[in-house]
Amino acid sequence: MTQNMTPRIYARILGTGSYLPANKVTNADITEKLAKDGIETSDEWIFSRSGISARHFAADGELTSDLALKAAERAIEAAGIDANDLDLIILATSTPDNLGGFPSSACVLQDKLKINNGCAAFDVQAVCSGFAYSLAVADNFIRSGMYQKILIVGAETFSRILNFKDRGTCVLFGDGAGAVVIGASDEPGILATAMHADGSHRDILCVPGRADNGALEGSAFLTMDGQAVFKLAVKVLEQVAQEVLEKANMKPENIDWLIPHQANIRIMEGTAKKLGIGLDHVVVTVQDHGNTSAASIPLALDTAIRSGQVKRGQHLLMEGVGGGFTWAAALVRY
Ligand code: UT7
Numbered sequence: 328m329t330q331n332m333t334p335r336i337y338a339r340i341l342g343t344g345s346y347l348p349a350n351k352v353t354n355a356d357i358t359e360k361l362a363k364d365g366i367e368t369s370d371e372w373i374f375s376r377s378g379i380s381a382r383h384f385a386a387d388g389e390l391t392s393d394l395a396l397k398a399a400e401r402a403i404e405a406a407g408i409d410a411n412d413l414d415l416i417i418l419a420t421s422t423p424d425n426l427g428g429f430p431s432s433a434c435v436l437q438d439k440l441k442i443n444n445g446c447a448a449f450d451v452q453a454v455c456s457g458f459a460y461s462l463a464v465a466d467n468f469i470r471s472g473m474y475q476k477i478l479i480v481g482a483e484t485f486s487r488i489l490n491f492k493d494r495g496t497c498v499l500f501g502d503g504a505g506a507v508v509i510g511a512s513d514e515p516g517i518l519a520t521a522m523h524a525d526g527s528h529r530d531i532l533c534v535p536g537r538a539d540n541g542a543l544e545g546s547a548f549l550t551m552d553g554q555a556v557f558k559l560a561v562k563v564l565e566q567v568a569q570e571v572l573e574k575a576n577m578k579p580e581n582i583d584w585l586i587p588h589q590a591n592i593r594i595m596e597g598t599a600k601k602l603g604i605g606l607d608h609v610v611v612t613v614q615d616h617g618n619t620s621a622a623s624i625p626l627a628l629d630t631a632i633r634s635g636q637v638k639r640g641q642h643l644l645m646e647g648v649g650g651g652f653t654w655a656a657a658l659v660r661y
Contacts, residue, residue: 339516344401378592382501382617419457455649457621505625
């Protein structure tokens with residue numbers, strides 16, 4: 328067979344799943360919690376500035392890999408495969424089970440899924456862009472022919488790194504997990520991906536502390552310059568969306584659903600407006616789970632698929648932006 332006659336391999340989404348911890352914390356709940364420390368906030372402020380009404384917090388002892396397990400089991404079931412069919416597990420997280428991030432939470436997840444086929448497993452650390460980064464990584468493994476079935480999970484327990492004395496951040500984030508199984512196909516699935524980083528902006532969204540001589544040096548809490556992140560986010564999200572559209576030779580009007588990182592409704596609206604995509608074509612779930620970092624896109628995707636909003640054959644533009652600074656996008660035919 329000549330090069331031209333070799334069938335192209337694509338990566339397609341076979342199934343999705345998601346999970347939110349049982350403890351739902353409304354804006355009223357968090358307002359009451361902060362008031363006990365004399366810190367003022369309100370449902371009105373949180374909802375009008377971010378679009379968030381509630382978030383979920385993991386129970387004591389409930390780890391990122393536990394959330395990931397529930398989402399992964401649902402995605403594997405939806406894909407109609409056995410967990411031992413997987414060739415690779417990628418877990419996007421900034422809140423791994425263990426300090427220092429090892430063993431990787433992907434390895435912990437592999438064990439919790441009772442996979443004994445020796446498949447590869449690693450974490451991707453790109454903060455809120457982690458899921459979009461992972462889609463790009465997995466797509467390349469599939470298109471190269473190296474792997475046939477890959478589990479990608481975005482899972483976070485940000486509640487553990489929130490400073491409840493900092494009202495500018497603690498009201499925004501939540502815990503959760505979303506997962507997809509992608510598989511090799513001769514039918515187009517992932518059409519284009521792009522990922523970027525600019526480390527010169529690393530201080531505007533970070534956890535500044537580090538382990539030193541067995542102790543914590545600095546703060547283990549998330550810190551953020553919200554306005555700086557906001558401005559950069561709207562700019563790079565439009566750029567990276569245009570980049571994948573050009574790569575796939577498509578236009579914004581070809582997009583059935585924009586599924587952005589769920590951080591702030593105003594960022595989502597701003598990006599959609601710049602792209603000329605109507606708000607009725609944007610999947611929005613931020614009101615129910617707040618900013619779940621790497622979990623937010625697969626949570627939104629799974630919610631939209633299970634509610635019947637997203638249908639097979641539709642074109643989806645997923646994009647994320649986060650600490651690092653990182654940003655990435657994937658254009659997918661579902
Ligand atoms: O996932 C990674 C990406 N992260 C993001 O995308 C987050 C991006 N940034 C944002 O979403 C927004 O910047 C925020 C939602 C974080 C903040 O919205 P903002 O409109 O930029 O508000 P601000 O930071 O300019 O604060 C406005 C006011 C300040 O008071 P003064 O200085 O005007 O008196 C804040 O102290 O709101 C005050 N404020 C609050 N008030 C009540 C800040 N946090 C709160 C709060 N409740 N929780």
